[in-house]
Amino acid sequence: MSETSGQRPVGVIGAGSFGTAIANLLAYNADVLLYSRNIELVDTINSTREHLGIHLSASVQATNDLQQLARECNLLFPIVPSTNFRKMMHNLGPHLRPYHMLIHGTKGFDIRGISDSNPGGGKLKRENVSTMSEVIRQESVVVRVGCLSGPNLASEIMEGQPTATLIASPFDEVIHAGKMVLDSKHFHVFGSHEILGAELAGALKNVIALGSGILKGKGLGKNLQAMLITRGLTEMVHFGKAMGASGSAFFGTAGIGDLVATATSKRSRNFTFGFRLGQGESMEDISDSMPELAEGVRTLQITRQLADYYNLRVPITEMLHRVVFEGFDIDRALEYLMTYPYDVDVDFL
Ligand SMILES: NC(=O)c1ccc[n+]([C@@H]2O[C@H](COP(=O)([O-])OP(=O)(O)OC[C@H]3O[C@@H](n4cnc5c(N)ncnc54)[C@H](O)[C@@H]3O)[C@@H](O)[C@H]2O)c1
Ligand SMILES: O=P(O)(O)OC[C@H](O)CO
Numbered sequence: 001m002s003e004t005s006g007q008r009p010v011g012v013i014g015a016g017s018f019g020t021a022i023a024n025l026l027a028y029n030a031d032v033l034l035y036s037r038n039i040e041l042v043d044t045i046n047s048t049r050e051h052l053g054i055h056l057s058a059s060v061q062a063t064n065d066l067q068q069l070a071r072e073c074n075l076l077f078p079i080v081p082s083t084n085f086r087k088m089m090h091n092l093g094p095h096l097r098p099y100h101m102l103i104h105g106t107k108g109f110d111i112r113g114i115s116d117s118n119p120g121g122g123k124l125k126r127e128n129v130s131t132m133s134e135v136i137r138q139e140s141v142v143v144r145v146g147c148l149s150g151p152n153l154a155s156e157i158m159e160g161q162p163t164a165t166l167i168a169s170p171f172d173e174v175i176h177a178g179k180m181v182l183d184s185k186h187f188h189v190f191g192s193h194e195i196l197g198a199e200l201a202g203a204l205k206n207v208i209a210l211g212s213g214i215l216k217g218k219g220l221g222k223n224l225q226a227m228l229i230t231r232g233l234t235e236m237v238h239f240g241k242a243m244g245a246s247g248s249a250f251f252g253t254a255g256i257g258d259l260v261a262t263a264t265s266k267r268s269r270n271f272t273f274g275f276r277l278g279q280g281e282s283m284e285d286i287s288d289s290m291p292e293l294a295e296g297v298r299t300l301q302i303t304r305q306l307a308d309y310y311n312l313r314v315p316i317t318e319m320l321h322r323v324v325f326e327g328f329d330i331d332r333a334l335e336y337l338m339t340y341p342y343d344v345d346v347d348f349l
Pocket of ligand 1: 013014015016017018019036037079080081082084085087105106107108152153154155292295
């Protein structure tokens with residue numbers, strides 16, 4: 001049992017790569033209840049203590065019971081893909097009370113009021129798009145929400161490699177509670193009140209990681225990758241400001257920190273998706289062979305529409321959308337960007 005035995009366990013919802021990595025990190029400081037909707041997986045985890053090729057701490061218990069999770073845990077970390085987040089909250093919501101605190105680790109957007117299977121096919125407006133903390137507020141009585149975001153490639157964390165993250169919340173007690181259970185010599189936790197900026201940075205960097213993967217897949221070098229990350233960050237800031245965030249979150253752990261990790265690592269699903277596109281594979285073949293679609297692909301559909309809604313000049317987003325969804329030639333997209341009349345280097349300060 002952990003040092004904090006006697007205290008309430010901390011809940012994690014979603015036993016995928018990141019949920020499992022976070023469960024093991026939490027286990028340094030707390031007992032953990034890890035929720036999976038798959039009862040066989042719950043039995044396997046509890047009997048073998050192995051999952052996704054790693055050993056789970058003895059402080060982690062798996063459960064298939066959302067009611068038990070809400071009853072035993074005051075602090076919960078929902079970490080499921082953005083497409084399923086609202087449904088998960090819809091199921092969890094009835095069990096939650098105002099004393100619960102939720103810190104999500106999901107990097108994507110929720111869509112409602114417009115087809116989720118084709119969010120790029122309609123006239124998307126800001127009111128159709130929710131961040132995960134907004135979904136939590138919409139689907140439950142919980143007020144004290146937070147977001148966990150940073151350079152947190154799950155496979156590196158599972159190997160025991162150290163890194164840092166950000167817990168962003170308007171509420172000091174959420175930041176404090178999150179730090180108390182997650183901070184360790186393996187995982188430095190920063191705090192911030194800029195939750196919208198952290199959520200947007202986490203979602204938007206996946207799109208730039210797709211682009212960076214495409215360049216790598218085409219055999220291009222670090223100069224161009226650096227420029228894509230630089231101009232990609234600029235587009236992220238423009239989106240963020242249009243959606244009501246301040247620019248500052250984009251220059252910290254959840255912004256440039258996560259952007260560099262995701263846009264340069266072959267361990268990122270978003271980078272890998274782009275890499276395979278750059279190597280000439282089709283969107284269909286890549287999607288069929290990846291168990292979960294990279295979040296950035298769906299986010300790209302959404303941000304392309306948001307760019308129209310906010311009237312933003314975001315040429316990288318535009319070209320990526322054309323390449324990924326419209327079969328536009330990568331070399332022509334690159335030529336377009338290289339001859340784009342960029343005038344000001346830094347235009348968002
Ligand atoms: N993998 C990473 O390195 C990493 C790092 C930071 C953040 N994230 C973010 O975390 C989120 C999850 O990513 P992941 O890598 O863990 O994905 P994953 O595909 O490895 O796992 C997702 C898990 O969520 C579960 N799930 C889906 N719908 C559910 C529901 N309704 N109720 C309960 N469980 C449900 C699935 O069964 C699966 O186990 C994504 O938004 C991703 O961007 C991932
Ligand atoms: O590209 P992914 O989905 O593997 O995730 C990368 C993480 O968000 C890195 O922090």
